Amino acid sequence: MGTSVSFGKYSPSVVEDLDFDIEFSLDASQNTVVPLGILDFKNNYENPYFAFNYSLLKSPVEELHFQITDESGKPIYNMGYLEPIIITAPKKAKIQQDAKSNAPVFNLENPIKSWKYESIFKPYILTQPDFTQPGSYTIYWDGFDNDEVFDSKNFDGKRLIAKITAVKGSSQKSIEIDFTTIYNEVKWVDVKINKKTKKIDVELRVNLKDGGAEGFDIENYHEPLDDPRMPSRQRHPSEGIPKEYRDRMRYPPIMSPTRSYQQLEQLAIEGLNYHWGRNSNHFIAKNVLIAEEPYEINVNAVNSNDDVKAIDDISLIYNTNGPWMRSGNPGTVEGIVSAVGNLVSREAICYNVGYLKYSNGWGYRRESQEDLEFKDTAAHEIGHTVLKAYGGTTYSYGHKGSVNVVTQNKKSSAPTLPLRGEIDLMPYFRENELGGEGSQPNYHARRVAAEKDVLSLLWLTKIKIR
Structure with a gap:
């Protein structure tokens, strides 16, 4: 930040520092996703989120935008409609450990396969002003679109594009990464989950x-x-x-x-x-x-x-x-x-x-x-x-x-x-x-x-x- 002086009359004015940098990448440690975090047969924790690493360098920004599109550019998810989970990067290891250790223990008489894993993440979720400050973060997206629908066909052998954009004044910087998704277990079932109507079509x-x-x-x-x-x-x-x-x-x-x-x-x-x-x-x-x-x-x-x-x-x-x-x-x-x-x-x-x-x-x-x-x-x-x-x-x-x-x-x-x-x-x-x-x-x-x-x-x- 600097000042300018006009001759004859002192007139300080703010000159906006627009210098910032961003880094963005797919989090390779999260290489599988299970919708709604349904536990495996032995009740082992399953990751319910796509995860991305994001860093902001040098100075704060005013806005951050995150988007997922298919390979044709058709939007699947826009951050403005439904907020993803964003945490500071140092908290990631603790959250993953807590999630694994808090998953329900397998009980043959009461075989619970779904649980409130969101409660593990909730205490660490950041709001907009927090993640516009310089630092390293993890962005979690659960695969649901802006209508709160998860359609597994979106991930059956598909190429997707994740894009992050940071804005400060008249300066804007974006990074795109592409990744592919395939079914990990079988190819003979698809699901569509609607959180609004609480209906699942198989x-x-x-x-x-x-x-x-x-x-x-x-x-x-x-x-x-x-x-x-x-x-x-x-x-x-x-x-x-x-x-x-x-x-x-x-x-x-x-x-x-x-x-x-x-x-x-x-x-x-x-x-x-x-x-x-x-x-x-x-x-x-x-x-x-x-x-x-x-x-x-x-x-x-x-x-x-x-x-x-x-x-x-x-x-x-x-x-x-x-x-x-x-x-x-x-x-x-x-x-x-x-x-x-x-x-x-x-x-x-x-x-x-x-x-x-x-x-x-x-x-x-x-x-x-x-x-x-x-x-x-x-x-x-x-x-x-x-x-x-x-x-x-x-x-x-x-x-x-x-x-x-x-x-x-x-x-x-x-x-x-x-x-x-x-x-x-x-x-x-x-x-x-x-x-x-x-x-x-x-x-x-x-x-x-x-x-x-x-x-x-x-x-x-x-x-x-x-």
């Missing part, structure tokens, strides 16, 4: 295939007393249904599929949307709690043949007039357990209807019953892919600890079917005083993915920065 891409129909092809067989050297006889599968059972039930056998593949596909999609959604349309599971605030989660399952951006393919099979078919989804081979699973389990969701042979004899299942069961089964089997991606093979194959991982036999420690309230979609249950699943009131309506597992869909959109 797009879950599956790869459903037509597995054909069983129970209609002419089959070869021998009667028990036939000489095995004789040529086999032929019959329609429906002829193998015991006549006395058919006479008692009085239903004609199914001679052609009563559900097309397209109908099975739609049932599977509806099952995923209902049983993985937690919203006002669900019978009992109305929301999830994120930082103690209720959010509705709506799942929109989409059938896609994109092998890269969809869950590993699984077949839909129509089955009747023979043995009941077990559904399964062993998924990709990633170890001994999954290798064994692929050997012993088909990768299919089976629609079992009409006359069926069970381990204890023949039975009959109507379409109205099987529609509900098929929706439930589709949500359960495809849910194994979600559990495996979040918690690993043991968590998935073990049905959340309720069965032996290899034999799939139910454990004596498996939970008992709840008499009321939610029924977790993924574990096996022991009977309660009413009996098994068929004896429970509103059984299929009460079935839903647990809050922990639904929140894992958000965690699976974890972003890697580079």
Whole structure:
């Protein structure tokens, strides 16, 4: 700052010192971001912010502006609308340590996956006059745009540009940096989180295939007393249904599929949307709690043949007039357990209807019953892919600890079917005083993915920065 003197009359005037410098860079220590800081499977802290290093040198400035745009220059976030978190750089290490040590401890009985991490940052947040003074700072941005919406598609293999501008009088200086973001975990789920409406939309891409129909092809067989050297006889599968059972039930056998593949596909999609959604349309599971605030989660399952951006393919099979078919989804081979699973389990969701042979004899299942069961089964089997991606093979194959991982036999420690309230979609249950699943009131309506597992869909959109 200097003064000037006019001859004849002393007239001091201020000459503005416009000399300042700024430095700006991506904080390389924060190389992943999880929306809303959803904790990992073991409740380890996950970073919820993109972080940038900013320094102001020489003298104060009057204004500071921070902006994120996509590679075309379209704004995603402008500081003027929604303030980011800005702290002094020396406080960064302490905040990170506090956040890690204060994350909820994993509790199997109450597996909290969301917590108020903002409370760790709050005491250190600076206001506008503070960060316009010379010093070093960290700017945290949570990925939400100026409408308070986080759209994970903004970060799926995208190049972004961060820009900071400092203004003092007529002097203005800017620095731009570009960085890329990719999904770190899977490519088959996107989320859109709206903080204003407290709604979360999940797009879950599956790869459903037509597995054909069983129970209609002419089959070869021998009667028990036939000489095995004789040529086999032929019959329609429906002829193998015991006549006395058919006479008692009085239903004609199914001679052609009563559900097309397209109908099975739609049932599977509806099952995923209902049983993985937690919203006002669900019978009992109305929301999830994120930082103690209720959010509705709506799942929109989409059938896609994109092998890269969809869950590993699984077949839909129509089955009747023979043995009941077990559904399964062993998924990709990633170890001994999954290798064994692929050997012993088909990768299919089976629609079992009409006359069926069970381990204890023949039975009959109507379409109205099987529609509900098929929706439930589709949500359960495809849910194994979600559990495996979040918690690993043991968590998935073990049905959340309720069965032996290899034999799939139910454990004596498996939970008992709840008499009321939610029924977790993924574990096996022991009977309660009413009996098994068929004896429970509103059984299929009460079935839903647990809050922990639904929140894992958000965690699976974890972003890697580079």
